[in-house]
Amino acid sequence: MDITNIIDPLNDAQRAAVTAPNRAVLVLAGAGSGKTRVLVHRIAWQIRVEGVSAHSILAVTFTNKAAREMRNRIEDLLDLSTQTMWIGTFHGLAHRLLRRHAKQAKLPDTFQVMDSSDQLRVIKRLVAALGLDETKWPPKQIQWFINAQKDEGKRARHQIDSGDLFQRQMLAVYKAYEELCDRSGLVDFAELLLRAHELLRDNRDLLAFYQQRFLQIHVDEFQDTNTIQYAWLRLLTEGKDNLFLVGDDDQSIYGWRGARVENIFNFQKHYPNHQVIKLEQNYRSTGNILNAANKVISKNEARMGKELWTDAGKGDLISLYAAFNELDEAYFVVDRIKAWVNEGGLRKDAAILYRSNAQSRQFEEKLMATATPYRVYGGLRFFERAEIKNALAYLRLMSNRDDDASFERVINTPTRGLGAKAIEDIRLIAKDQGISLWAAAIALLNQKAMSPRAKNALVGFLELIDRLEGLAAELELYEKVQLVNEQSGLIYLYKNEKGDRGEEKLENLEELVNAARLFDAEQDNEESLSELDLFLSHAALEAGDMQGDEFEDCVQLMTLHSAKGLEFKLVFLVGMEEGLFPSQQSSDDIARLEEERRLCYVGMTRAMQQLYLTYAESRRIYGKENYSRPSRFLREIPAELIQEVRMRAHVSRPLAAEKPTHSIKQERRFNLGQRVGHAKFGEGVVLQLEGEGAQERAQINFKQAGVKWLMLSYAHLDAL
DNA sequence: GATTGCGATCTTTTT
């Protein structure tokens, strides 16, 4: 058998991991050391050499993207379909288990997955129903509490009453929340994991079945697992040693959302027969970048200890730029990107990494002003958009009338005359009788004299859902979506929305039909579930990766967190100031500070060739001028690895840099009240002017298109 | 039922 393609591309440490004897293995894989490769080749090794059936492979990742990549790479390497392997996210696999064994998991067949914004809405409503003051009991905090409990495997009933008023109240909401979810057939993300764990724990026969099926279990990014995820892995590997874990304690940056690096240590206790293999050769960055990153991370106390090295040479020094303020910082970065591009670099090889999303704006403005294409990661994704969630809510109701979250969402969207009063009445009945809102609405119609108007509206709504279900029965999935879009009145609603937001929403609804058309139920459908239910779960579990412009040559802007796992030739780590990075909230707690430091380490190790660090002496934060000291992380980098940059012609004083030499008034091409023409929007009148030079913007009241702000450097306006 | 205005809030994010 030819296994050269599995073994040959590996270095010694990688090969040791891939070919390790069949027992528990922990691979500590430094940044850029080829951890995905090891995982993929390990699976290939097991199949080709150990004779493990593909059917017996389980591989868990944290993101859908990582799962997809793993599938693709295994298929490429082995020329073998991964169809029969269980490869997915913890949540995706848990979902699959629950679908297969809904009964035993005590869930209705049509249960649906709530995303976090659904969850927050439900909690908000609950807080109101319980008569709690939202300012005293912030729903966000309650949501956080509930999820934290679930991540630790705790139900409301497991808690002992400590007499603490705060805790008692939190538990009361938790309990009410559990009841509502059970009644509605709704499952949040944390619940997927918790329930999947309980399912296996409480059904020994089922557990035995899966223990026998999954002969090899692989986990990516193990340092990010939380308590319940690890417990789930332990159940599946009970009495066996068939775990292959890959992770990096130095890249644990999700402690704040429940990830437990300690799982790495616990693993070593729980699987005494294990083997640890370190991957320390880095194939990504230059020697200087690695040395600097090593030095920074070495300041952390809590770590296993690892030192990256490369045989690729030292490369350039790390550049440090002290900006006058945040505008100057942006100016500098964009200037450097321009130079990079002029020298033949690609924009998409350049990334601007920041600690918090709010920092992206200056960079966006400067990039826009220089007409440099860019792409910002983060923000709303496709399936999270309001119009999409509305359409999905109709579909969910069609599948499951008891889905209260969806019921509430669309009972009056589009408005059909069912206001706060009617909804309040329905809620009251639901609460009294412990039934779903749908059932309560029917009860309300039967028992109480309502105003004829409200009654009509309510009957209309209930009948609409029933009718939609009937009409959809024989249709293809995408036709069902189309049907809902039209008959629900959503299309009509957005068509009449003023401004250009409505048009975008219509396009998104259209895109949803398209997504349904392309949806491939095959891959998930070992279970004989309705295609609609699968599509709806898919929408919740995979909120949709970013927009389609992925292949365009754009400068990449993202937070340090979202940069994990990526690499760029040219990296700017911006906003290196005390209070920002490390963030203020982390600076008084050593554990959190160390997590910030790991974040810094992650950021630095994204860079392949050139790394720029910048900070601003003054920065506007929340509208107020702040003067901060440079980040302590900068001092942790040996001085000999850093070169300080001064801008040449450009003086860092913003007044000199920003203002053109000529007066603003003379430059104005348009005046207030002037009539102008636009190729797309037609004729309009200038209402306001602001900014200057490339940034000049005008607010224009168009006869047809309404009031808009336009960048004059982009919009070609004609004076009329 | 839509529009306006006011105050509170303001890491990080995937599922």
Add this chain to the structure above:
DNA sequence: GATCGCAATC
């Protein structure tokens, strides 16, 4: 500073 959610208003 900007957004968002909620309440008062037309």
